[in-house]
Amino acid sequence: MVKICCIGAGYVGGPTMAVIALKCPSVEVVVVDISAPRIAAWNSDHLPIYEPGLDDVVKECRGRNLFFSTDVEKHVAEADIVFVSVNTPTKTRGLGAGKAADLTYWESAARMIADVSKSDKIVVEKSTVPVKTAEAIEKILTHNSKGINYQILSNPEFLAEGTAIKDLFNPDRVLIGGRETPEGQKAIQALADVYGQWVPKERILATNLWSAELSKLAANAFLAQRISSVNAMSALCEATGADVSQVSYAVGTDTRIGPKFLNASVGFGGSCFQKDILNLVYICECNGLPEVANYWKQVIQINDYQKSRFVNRVVSSMFNTVSGKKIAVLGFAFKKDTGDTRETPAIDVCKGLLGDNARLSIYDPQVNEDQIQRDLTMKKFDWDHPTHLQPMSPTSLKQVGVVWDAYEATKDAHGVCILTEWDEFKGLDFQKIYDHMQKPAFIFDGRNIVNAEKLREIGFIVYSIGKPLDKWLKDMPAFA
Numbered sequence: 001m002v003k004i005c006c007i008g009a010g011y012v013g014g015p016t017m018a019v020i021a022l023k024c025p026s027v028e029v030v031v032v033d034i035s036a037p038r039i040a041a042w043n044s045d046h047l048p049i050y051e052p053g054l055d056d057v058v059k060e061c062r063g064r065n066l067f068f069s070t071d072v073e074k075h076v077a078e079a080d081i082v083f084v085s086v087n088t089p090t091k092t093r094g095l096g097a098g099k100a101a102d103l104t105y106w107e108s109a110a111r112m113i114a115d116v117s118k119s120d121k122i123v124v125e126k127s128t129v130p131v132k133t134a135e136a137i138e139k140i141l142t143h144n145s146k147g148i149n150y151q152i153l154s155n156p157e158f159l160a161e162g163t164a165i166k167d168l169f170n171p172d173r174v175l176i177g178g179r180e181t182p183e184g185q186k187a188i189q190a191l192a193d194v195y196g197q198w199v200p201k202e203r204i205l206a207t208n209l210w211s212a213e214l215s216k217l218a219a220n221a222f223l224a225q226r227i228s229s230v231n232a233m234s235a236l237c238e239a240t241g242a243d244v245s246q247v248s249y250a251v252g253t254d255t256r257i258g259p260k261f262l263n264a265s266v267g268f269g270g271s272c273f274q275k276d277i278l279n280l281v282y283i284c285e286c287n288g289l290p291e292v293a294n295y296w297k298q299v300i301q302i303n304d305y306q307k308s309r310f311v312n313r314v315v316s317s318m319f320n321t322v323s324g325k326k327i328a329v330l331g332f333a334f335k336k337d338t339g340d341t342r343e344t345p346a347i348d349v350c351k352g353l354l355g356d357n358a359r360l361s362i363y364d365p366q367v368n369e370d371q372i373q374r375d376l377t378m379k380k381f382d383w384d385h386p387t388h389l390q391p392m393s394p395t396s397l398k399q400v401g402v403v404w405d406a407y408e409a410t411k412d413a414h415g416v417c418i419l420t421e422w423d424e425f426k427g428l429d430f431q432k433i434y435d436h437m438q439k440p441a442f443i444f445d446g447r448n449i450v451n452a453e454k455l456r457e458i459g460f461i462v463y464s465i466g467k468p469l470d471k472w473l474k475d476m477p478a479f480a
């Protein structure tokens, strides 16, 4: 029986391993983590991450050929294939601070593998890491090998949160990078055999190690670039009276461009896009390519611009001040169908509003108060360290209330900001919300999910990203 061990029971490791266990009943899969509470949650009825369909997959395999454990060393020692899916935060100090990946956790995982291994292993890089990390890991392993043979593979994950199980069941492609030696090719084949149990062969692509690593960064950079492109257009649409949804539909019908990832929004978030682009920028700079680095940097700058543009709209529409006003924030997760808040645009929007002294009442169906308070008080990039190493939640912000109901959040509010496109927000009773709000009542739709015309009929002043401006907003002084 092939034994797989995955180090890191996070958003990537957990769902990926659960699906491998489901699809490969003859493979034993153990997911290990240094965080005891996280492992306890994986072994309970309340999984540590919210992902549609995940509960069913875990229920079917857990205890059969899927196990979660804190006994990292034992399971690594026994495994034939070790996936490494640990945190790769952005460095906050020293060389490459603010851009380069901090490989502390990766390196310590590699050293541990070297320490405990007694048999040959295939080590699979599954976290997003900069190009050439596999080479570094290979060096650590081979210099401490004690005669054991290691093959390093890069197998980047392309799942998107909220649709992780669907993406894993039916991936566009599985990318496996490895050495171009006979041993390297054999290792690629061993991993391809695992995926081959449910993924059609033509979708399993073998590349060299570096191409696989770079492809992951490139794919995320291309996707983020589409969003920044449409968001840049949204600003121009507002200035000129065009409708960004019509523009992106028209653009997307060109089969060379395609319709996906062209929804204007308050900004992209998530654990990958910004981090991967920062890595890409750093790699370009290190390779003497400042023009290429600056090109990709713009994708992040437009994203930051979009978030601050949104805050400026809110403040300028409400007579240039939100001081002491209650603003309801609907949605805090970085997208719908996930409880994940890493790099969510809601953090910057909320901080911007708090900077102008607003009082916030936040509701998200999947994010709890503790998480929101942490996010609003944590330093940049601290979010990407293992939970037990993150700073404790400091005294919570008094101006921020977190409630469990959209009507409660909007009661007596002066304005409502929609920051995540949760389906339930589309079905809210906006007449009821309007009746209980201060007047004039404002709605700022950062995801273009409400019917602005209907809300205007009720009496709301509505701002929708990239749409022709409400008369009220047009008459307001221009904002910076």
Ligand code: UDX
Binding pocket: 157, 158, 159, 160, 161, 162, 220, 223, 227, 260, 261, 262, 263, 264, 265, 266, 267, 268, 269, 270, 271, 272, 273, 334, 335, 336
């Ligand atoms: C992304 C990649 O899609 C995935 O392949 C990779 O493995 C990890 O990074 P993820 O971050 O989970 O996945 O979500 P994704 O669906 O890509 O959304 C990222 C952000 O872009 C979200 O904040 C989302 O709201 C935003 N977005 C997406 C838009 O603003 N407009 C769009 O048209 C699409």
Ligand code: ADP
Binding pocket: 007, 008, 009, 010, 011, 012, 013, 032, 033, 034, 035, 038, 072, 085, 086, 087, 105, 108, 109, 127, 128, 271, 384, 385, 386, 387
């Ligand atoms: P991702 O989104 O990439 O899956 P997460 O932060 O959700 O990232 O998960 C990474 C996990 O890796 C965390 O649960 C963390 O506790 C775990 N981890 C980090 N370093 C180690 C290590 N050396 N051994 C085992 N687990 C680790």
